[in-house]
Amino acid sequence: xxxxxxxxxxxxxxxxxxxxxxxxxxxxxxxxxxxxxxxxxxxxxxxxxxxxxxxxxxxxxxxxxxxxxxxxxxxxxxxxxxxxxxxxxxxxxxxxxxxxxxxxxxxxxxxxxxxxxxxxxxxxxxxxxxxxxxxxxxxxxxxxxxxxxxxxxxxxxxxxxxxxxxxxxxxxxxxxxxxxxxxxxxxxxxxxxxxxxxxxxxxxxxxxxxxxxxxxxxxxxxxxxxxxxxxxxxx
Amino acid sequence: xxxxxxxxxxxxxxxxxxxxxxxxxxxxxxxxxxxxxxxxxxxxxxxxxxxxxxxxxxxxxxxxxxxxxxxxxxxxxxxxxxxxxxxxxxxxxxxxxxxxxxxxxxxxxxxxxxxxxxxxxxxxxxxxxxxxxxxxxxxxxxxxxxxxxxxxxxxxxxxxxxxxxxxxxxxxxxxxxxxxxxxxxxxx
Numbered sequence: 437x438x439x440x441x442x443x444x445x446x447x448x449x450x451x452x453x454x455x456x457x458x459x460x461x462x463x464x465x466x467x468x469x470x471x472x473x474x475x476x477x478x479x480x481x482x483x484x485x486x487x488x489x490x491x492x493x494x495x496x497x498x499x500x501x502x503x504x505x506x507x508x509x510x511x512x513x514x515x516x517x518x519x520x521x522x523x524x525x526x527x528x529x530x531x532x533x534x535x536x537x538x539x540x541x542x543x544x545x546x547x548x549x550x551x552x553x554x555x556x557x558x559x560x561x562x563x564x565x566x567x568x569x570x571x572x573x574x575x576x577x578x579x580x581x582x583x584x585x586x587x588x589x590x591x592x593x594x595x596x597x598x599x600x601x602x603x604x605x606x607x608x609x610x611x612x613x614x615x616x617x618x619x620x621x622x623x624x625x626x627x628x629x630x631x632x633x634x635x636x637x638x639x640x641x642x643x644x645x646x647x648x649x650x651x652x653x654x655x656x657x658x659x660x661x662x663x664x665x666x667x668x669x670x671x
Numbered sequence: 672x673x674x675x676x677x678x679x680x681x682x683x684x685x686x687x688x689x690x691x692x693x694x695x696x697x698x699x700x701x702x703x704x705x706x707x708x709x710x711x712x713x714x715x716x717x718x719x720x721x722x723x724x725x726x727x728x729x730x731x732x733x734x735x736x737x738x739x740x741x742x743x744x745x746x747x748x749x750x751x752x753x754x755x756x757x758x759x760x761x762x763x764x765x766x767x768x769x770x771x772x773x774x775x776x777x778x779x780x781x782x783x784x785x786x787x788x789x790x791x792x793x794x795x796x797x798x799x800x801x802x803x804x805x806x807x808x809x810x811x812x813x814x815x816x817x818x819x820x821x822x823x824x825x826x827x828x829x830x831x832x833x834x835x836x837x838x839x840x841x842x843x844x845x846x847x848x849x850x851x852x853x854x855x856x857x858x859x
Binding site for chain 2: 442445446447450451463466470472473474475476477478479480482483484485486487488489490494495497498499501502503505506523577591597641
């Protein structure tokens with residue numbers, strides 16, 4: 437048996453030791469200050485990297501994929517039958533179903549699980565529209581919206597970044613408009629990096645929306661906008 | 672405090688607590704992403720690596736316990752190994768550095784930068800106390816994940832000495848960093 441000693445610290449870091457060797461090295465580690473210090477250093481070395489702001493939607497993508505992958509391992513998805521394929525194929529690298537799933541998982545909506553199931557299975561009969569919302573002249577941020585029509589419901593997922601910080605009870609409110617008449621369609625507060633996402637689902641009155649807009653409202657829960665439109669797009 | 676709460680979060684993650692995983696994600700997203708971009712020089716690959724890291728955390732593969740040292744050391748080492756695997760499998764050409772600007776935005780809050788900056792300055796100072804060869808060792812071994820053969824070739828040293836030179840460089844760096852941190856504490 438090779439005695440595990442300081443000479444193996446590099447192999448330990450590289451993950452090239454067998455399970456048995458790992459246990460033996462960890463025994464050695466208990467009594468070796470040098471190796472302990474090298475290990476401690478690995479908790480600090482990454483700070484040599486230049487700080488890079490993570491992409492705005494990465495968190496939603498990653499967590500969705502992590503949880504989805506896990507759900508997929510526990511139960512085999514049932515094959516979907518008799519679905520009439522509708523509209524366009526989704527792009528190959530399609531982040532949106534995971535994004536929607538993630539928004540749901542991360543939100544406190546009670547029916548999150550049911551929708552998660554749906555979004556994992558029903559790609560062929562889903563129709564999507566994606567728009568980039570344009571900021572007004574004074575506003576810095578950017579937002580994207582995805583509208584998903586599926587089985588008679590309309591789901592709206594908005595993700596935004598570069599948003600201005602809010603004060604007090606202010607909130608970013610998403611609206612759908614039909615001939616100038618708005619309905620609220622989700623709201624969010626951005627995180628400290630200025631990123632935020634909202635999810636909204638309509639089961640009736642899903643057709644005919646011509647505009648999507650985000651306003652900065654003085655408080656949550658307004659049925660009609662009070663604040664200025666900061667981002668908007670035609671649909 | 673930090674340590675015990677990481678450990679607590681990890682415990683909750685093992686109980687399949689999604690909120691705990693999200694909290695841990697928020698805590699380490701930026702440092703891990705920055706670290707992984709430095710290693711891979713490719714934000715897409717860095718994201719892939721980060722996802723793999725969190726899949727491993729969620730599945731509980733490569734379990735952490737206190738005999739593995741500090742949680743951050745373990746997490747960073749695990750992330751580094753994930754990145755090395757992906758780098759070695761990478762087939763597509765690397766994204767030129769000037770294109771990285773489009774995929775990420777560089778606005779950080781002042782506070783975050785200040786905190787990170789201090790840590791970064793300390794370790795950079797410590798790195799400068801190393802010899803040129805030792806700096807190269809750490810760059811090639813730690814950040815680039817090169818094989819010992821490749822390092823021996825690049826540095827023109829016998830293969831048999833690579834491991835011990837890496838170890839000495841790491842040991843020296845830790846010692847220097849300790850010195851820098853102590854000086855910092857005295858200055859304060």
